[in-house]
Amino acid sequence: MSWLYLALAVVFEIVVGVSADKADGFKHLWWTAAALVSGAIATLFLSLALLTFDVGVGYALWTSLAEVGIVIVGVLFLSQKLTWRAMLGIAVILTGVIGLNLS
Numbered sequence: 651m652s653w654l655y656l657a658l659a660v661v662f663e664i665v666v667g668v669s670a671d672k673a674d675g676f677k678h679l680w681w682t683a684a685a686l687v688s689g690a691i692a693t694l695f696l697s698l699a700l701l702t703f704d705v706g707v708g709y710a711l712w713t714s715l716a717e718v719g720i721v722i723v724g725v726l727f728l729s730q731k732l733t734w735r736a737m738l739g740i741a742v743i744l745t746g747v748i749g750l751n752l753s
Contacts, residue, residue, distance in 0.1 A: 652699045652701065652702035658695040659692045660719060663719075667720040715747065721736060
């Protein structure tokens with residue numbers, strides 16, 4: 651169940667990233683509200699996941715997977731470019747997450 655909580659926390663954290671971008675510095679009320687609400691929900695699910703995961707591992711998984719997810723959403727839906735440097739960074743992040751999870 652903790653993996654489901656972590657997955658939901660990651661999904662809502664991706665929503666935070668996209669909403670914060672669309673809020674444009676708090677200029678758009680609904681996007682700002684979406685960022686704040688989804689941030690609270692993401693934190694709730696992270697807290698539930700941390701009942702099982704060590705805090706260092708759980709938080710690292712949450713932030714890293716959300717970061718990769720935001721990059722993917724940006725490329726697929728927000729017309730952002732994926733450079734070889736970004737792909738290298740994603741590979742390094744995923745390698746670190748796998749290594750941390752195996753430790």
